[in-house]
Amino acid sequence: MGYNNKKKSSFGGLLALTLVVGGGLYVYFSNTFERVAPEVKVASNGYWNLKKPLKVQLSDASGIKSYKVILQTPTDQTTLINEQLLAPQASINLEVKPPRTAYSTKDKEIKVIIEATDGSKWNLLKGNSVTKVLDLKIDKKKPQLSIVSNSYKISKGGSALVIFKAKDDNLDELYIEGNDHKHFKPQSFYKDGYYISLLAWPVTDSSFKATVVAKDKAGNISKSYVPLYLKQKDYRLSKIKLKDKFLKGKIADLAEEFVETDGVENPLEQFKIINEDVRAKNEILIHKITSKVNDDELVKSFKINKMYPLKNAQVVAHFGDHRKYYYNGEFISEAYHLGLDLASNAMAEIKPQNKGVVIFSDYNGLYGNMPVISHGLGLYTIYGHCSSIKVNEGDEIHRGETIANTGKSGYAMGDHLHFGVLVQGIEVRPQEWMDKQWIKLNINDVIKNAKEIIERN
Numbered sequence: 001m002g003y004n005n006k007k008k009s010s011f012g013g014l015l016a017l018t019l020v021v022g023g024g025l026y027v028y029f030s031n032t033f034e035r036v037a038p039e040v041k042v043a044s045n046g047y048w049n050l051k052k053p054l055k056v057q058l059s060d061a062s063g064i065k066s067y068k069v070i071l072q073t074p075t076d077q078t079t080l081i082n083e084q085l086l087a088p089q090a091s092i093n094l095e096v097k098p099p100r101t102a103y104s105t106k107d108k109e110i111k112v113i114i115e116a117t118d119g120s121k122w123n124l125l126k127g128n129s130v131t132k133v134l135d136l137k138i139d140k141k142k143p144q145l146s147i148v149s150n151s152y153k154i155s156k157g158g159s160a161l162v163i164f165k166a167k168d169d170n171l172d173e174l175y176i177e178g179n180d181h182k183h184f185k186p187q188s189f190y191k192d193g194y195y196i197s198l199l200a201w202p203v204t205d206s207s208f209k210a211t212v213v214a215k216d217k218a219g220n221i222s223k224s225y226v227p228l229y230l231k232q233k234d235y236r237l238s239k240i241k242l243k244d245k246f247l248k249g250k251i252a253d254l255a256e257e258f259v260e261t262d263g264v265e266n267p268l269e270q271f272k273i274i275n276e277d278v279r280a281k282n283e284i285l286i287h288k289i290t291s292k293v294n295d296d297e298l299v300k301s302f303k304i305n306k307m308y309p310l311k312n313a314q315v316v317a318h319f320g321d322h323r324k325y326y327y328n329g330e331f332i333s334e335a336y337h338l339g340l341d342l343a344s345n346a347m348a349e350i351k352p353q354n355k356g357v358v359i360f361s362d363y364n365g366l367y368g369n370m371p372v373i374s375h376g377l378g379l380y381t382i383y384g385h386c387s388s389i390k391v392n393e394g395d396e397i398h399r400g401e402t403i404a405n406t407g408k409s410g411y412a413m414g415d416h417l418h419f420g421v422l423v424q425g426i427e428v429r430p431q432e433w434m435d436k437q438w439i440k441l442n443i444n445d446v447i448k449n450a451k452e453i454i455e456r457n
């Protein structure tokens with residue numbers, strides 16, 4: 001019996017200990033007694049225009065029981081939100097709107113104080129509290145934006161220039177929105193607060209619109225439409241019959257070269273893959289390397305000579321040709337020709353008439369050996385199908401320097417130069433840049449006019 005009694009009492013002691021420790025552990029680990037204050041997340045960069053609601057997220061393991069948002073200016077304090085919840089919530093999203101009166105405030109800085117308490121029984125049932133103070137700079141002013149000078153017109157597939165003024169104490173983003181959400185990046189021009197950018201109307205688009213957009217850190221936005229006269233232009237649509245000789249010759253040769261046509265035996269399928277998939281890949285590379293703009297640079301002036309890369313050359317294919325390919329009357333594939341084909345003698349010397357920097361000097365699929373030159377202001381020239389390239393990436397080239405020789409590398413039937421001009425990654429009509437009068441009216445005069453206006457201001 002004594003033995004039994006002893007066992008009982010030791011069992012009772014163990015039970016009591018288990019309850020105390022277990023209860024302690026329960027208090028220690030359970031959400032009911034958790035000791036972590038609520039988390040407060042605010043979507044803010046430290047600026048507020050007192051219009052856009054401030055987005056605040058409160059969260060807590062035991063749930064949010066109460067919260068308060070206070071707006072504090074140097075002279076005044078307003079409670080914007082004060083809530084007590086019957087049942088705590090794990091997460092609460094708030095949209096804090098300032099009172100109407102706040103918009104007329106002259107204060108440059110305000111404080112937003114966010115207080116939250118959770119539903120924990122910790123702290124003698126009072127729960128855990130947090131106070132977050134946000135120091136916000138008030139900016140209610142939209143950026144100042146005005147067009148200073150621009151090309152009078154833009155042609156379908158062509159280029160234009162715009163110079164504008166943009167001012168804001170907290171300027172955050174500045175771009176020109178073109179078609180399909182394309183953002184042209186402007187560069188600083190001449191004097192503080194002025195910007196310059198070339199624009200391009202993609203040849204495959206039926207219309208064009210350009211809008212300068214300025215955003216500040218507080219979310220104020222200004223937009224200014226660039227007043228360009230749109231000149232439609234017809235481009236050639238050609239129907240090309242695919243011949244067996246071509247498919248079994250050039251296409252069969254190219255098919256051996258590209259991984260995309262690995263294992264594809266049908267010549268028409270090979271052609272389709274080369275004309276579409278390989279071309280798309282080659283053009284993505286071209287667009288990527290020609291999209292860069294040096295936006296740290298202050299553009300003082302921009303001098304460009306009439307482009308004329310090949311002496312005594314004949315135009316053998318135009319920019320913007322829409323080519324549709326057929327075989328035995330059946331449509332197979334299509335493509336746009338996005339450069340100007342020039343031919344003179346075989347392996348003729350290619351001499352750009354403008355200085356620049358070589359940014360690419362390599363083989364690029366259908367374009368063959370292809371040097372690419374940056375002339376500044378987001379203007380690039382490319383030279384396709386070369387037999388040999390005389391320059392290396394990074395080289396600075398002078399006006400009239402030989403950079404390569406024409407050839408038929410890549411997708412070319414005879415020896416010729418595929419001459420492409422790009423504005424911030426968009427192919428444009430080379431003929432404009434080969435026309436002295438066009439350059440004067442659309443580039444030089446716009447710059448001259450802008451400088452005169454800026455000097456007067």
Ligand SMILES: [Zn+2]
Pocket residue numbers: 317337339340341417418419
């Ligand atoms: Zn071409």
